[in-house]
Amino acid sequence: xxxxxxxxxxxxxxxxxxxxxxxxxxxxxxxxxxxxxxxxxxxxxxxxxxxxxxxxxxxxxxxxxxxxxxxxxxxxxxxxxxxxxxxxxxxxxxxxxxxxxxxxxxxxxxxxxxxxxxxxxxxxxxxxxxxxxxxxxxxxxxxxxxxxxxxxxxxxxxxxxxxxxxxxxxxxxxxxxxxxxxxxxxxxxxxxxxxxxxxxxxxxxxxxxxxxxxxxxxxxxxxxxxxxxxxxxxxxxxxxxxxxxxxxxxxxxxxxxxxxxxxxxxxxxxxxxxxxxxxxxxxxxxxxxxx
Amino acid sequence: xxxxxxxxxxxxxxxxxxxxxxxxxxxxxxxxxxxxxxxxxxxxxxxxxxxxxxxxxxxxxxxxxxxxxxxxxxxxxxxxxxxxxxxxxxxxxxxxxxxxxxxxxxxxxxxxxxxxxxxxxxxxxxxxxxxxxxxxxxxxxxxxxxxxxxxxxxxxxxxxxxxxxxxxxxxxxxxxxxxxxxxxxxxxxxxxxxxxxxxxxxxxxxxxxxxxxxxxxxxxxxxxxxxxxxxxxxxxxxxxxxxxxxxxxxxxxxxxxxxxxxxxxxxxxxxxxxxxxxxxxxxxxxxxxxxxxxxxxxxxxxxxxxxxxxxxxxxxxxxxxxxxxxxxxxxxxxxxxxxxxxxxxxx
Numbered sequence: 001x002x003x004x005x006x007x008x009x010x011x012x013x014x015x016x017x018x019x020x021x022x023x024x025x026x027x028x029x030x031x032x033x034x035x036x037x038x039x040x041x042x043x044x045x046x047x048x049x050x051x052x053x054x055x056x057x058x059x060x061x062x063x064x065x066x067x068x069x070x071x072x073x074x075x076x077x078x079x080x081x082x083x084x085x086x087x088x089x090x091x092x093x094x095x096x097x098x099x100x101x102x103x104x105x106x107x108x109x110x111x112x113x114x115x116x117x118x119x120x121x122x123x124x125x126x127x128x129x130x131x132x133x134x135x136x137x138x139x140x141x142x143x144x145x146x147x148x149x150x151x152x153x154x155x156x157x158x159x160x161x162x163x164x165x166x167x168x169x170x171x172x173x174x175x176x177x178x179x180x181x182x183x184x185x186x187x188x189x190x191x192x193x194x195x196x197x198x199x200x201x202x203x204x205x206x207x208x209x210x211x212x213x214x215x216x217x218x219x220x221x222x223x224x225x226x227x228x229x230x231x232x233x234x235x236x237x238x239x240x241x242x243x244x245x246x247x248x249x250x251x252x253x254x255x256x257x258x259x260x261x262x263x264x265x266x267x268x269x270x271x272x273x274x275x276x277x278x279x280x281x282x283x284x285x286x287x288x289x290x291x
Numbered sequence: 292x293x294x295x296x297x298x299x300x301x302x303x304x305x306x307x308x309x310x311x312x313x314x315x316x317x318x319x320x321x322x323x324x325x326x327x328x329x330x331x332x333x334x335x336x337x338x339x340x341x342x343x344x345x346x347x348x349x350x351x352x353x354x355x356x357x358x359x360x361x362x363x364x365x366x367x368x369x370x371x372x373x374x375x376x377x378x379x380x381x382x383x384x385x386x387x388x389x390x391x392x393x394x395x396x397x398x399x400x401x402x403x404x405x406x407x408x409x410x411x412x413x414x415x416x417x418x419x420x421x422x423x424x425x426x427x428x429x430x431x432x433x434x435x436x437x438x439x440x441x442x443x444x445x446x447x448x449x450x451x452x453x454x455x456x457x458x459x460x461x462x463x464x465x466x467x468x469x470x471x472x473x474x475x476x477x478x479x480x481x482x483x484x485x486x487x488x489x490x491x492x493x494x495x496x497x498x499x500x501x502x503x504x505x506x507x508x509x510x511x512x513x514x515x516x517x518x519x520x521x522x523x524x525x526x527x528x529x530x531x532x533x534x535x536x537x538x539x540x541x542x543x544x545x546x547x548x549x550x551x552x553x554x555x556x557x558x559x560x561x562x563x564x565x566x567x568x569x570x571x572x573x574x575x576x577x578x579x580x581x582x583x584x585x586x587x588x589x590x591x592x593x594x595x596x597x598x599x600x601x602x603x604x605x606x607x608x609x610x611x612x613x614x615x616x617x618x619x620x621x622x623x624x625x626x627x628x629x630x631x632x633x634x635x636x637x638x
Contacts, residue, residue, distance in 0.1 A: 131524055148532060
């Protein structure tokens, strides 16, 4: 039986690790220096409330430019809330409040006088559920960010192609860019949403459980995409899948809520979190003893 | 080796089942005739009523014998639901059939080429027509559309997108407004605009009253449609760096397009046949009036009302023909709007 290199690769990446040590070794070390712009992102003393409900307490995290950071933890511990405070999507929920600073290239995104739409252009976001715009074609979807923010581009076709190539979708859709986004499969729709986020060339990409609604094959494609993107941008990914965190991230932060507001328990290199976590609760979680 | 599989639908009724169901049907009809013949209940309605009761009982008893009490209840409720559907359908079908039957004899070509300026309603049918009424109704509908659709949709956007402080009171007032009797809208425009300001009948006056009636329909339906648009899309638009206005204009409204057109269609349906305010405000001219802002203008409802009042056989035929044309006009508007709304929208 002849194996193509393609299927060989799939097999090796889809093999389920049997022990923690192999999980921790799943992500290869970075081979080339990052080309990401900016000096990265820093969250200082982030608290968040919904009404009088304190959901997130004093989170301090630094995201180096060009790194991939995974946020793990049980449901309801504030991971999603945390990343939504980074690009100021938190404030859309009625009754939401926050405290702390989010520094992008050293400037607080919550400072008065900051244009919030510009912030969201620099900090892109991919949501849990694929949400291509139903009234637009595949091509229009990718370029929708430019239209929304009224940006001008020299060569739209080139940008369209490069975004779809980077999102790993080009080969599948290049012949039907005029079709509607809803005609794609779930995994393709999610990669379309990634391409859409890339079109406005953000420095930072936030991903809120991007693979939770997808099958394992699509998940692998998106993980490959994340690794390729990490050469040029800072990525923060929320995930419930610890193998995924191990496969794609450089750093992992563990969040937990013990009845009160969610807290960030521990952050370290991903290999350390999975092999020798400092906190007992982290170890319990990553070894599957709870959560 | 390959087996040849024939596609079949084992869940469908067999021909024996069909014969059985049909015989139940015939049995119920026979029973209704027998029952009406023997008892004191008489009339067409008695046949229908007895038939339905008999059919329901026969089917339920059969189900009870073959499959027990739950199946019997199921069969009985099925008959009740079918009865409800038929009762709803009957007046509608009856109206349409009556209008077509009575209106067709009056439908002549000169109806669409002449107005009534040189003819009386009692004249023979080949003299005079309802060109003035058709153009008048179209003018009224278009003017009302131009005024009410922007207001209605903006109101809906305020309620769903901005969700401002006044959402509650506005929603309440819009709902209350949809209950305003059309004559009240007519009298309001008469006393607030026509007498103090313009002091003349015109299509605009009629359209203002129709606008009052149309806004609540458009606003409420649009609001419901916009609320169905998933919040994900709004978040995605905002997260891509769009302002709220850009997100709403580029994503939310296009996604709701076919629903918003339905809202407009329902609005047209609400006003196209409105008569009371037009009697007060348009003056009901018999001549085509090209100026929508001044002078009396005819309309189909007005023409129908006037022709019925004239009372001769010719004028009655005219009225029925007018009704038929009004129904066709509304139908054409419906189809046009439906075609527009499905033109470019995929699933």
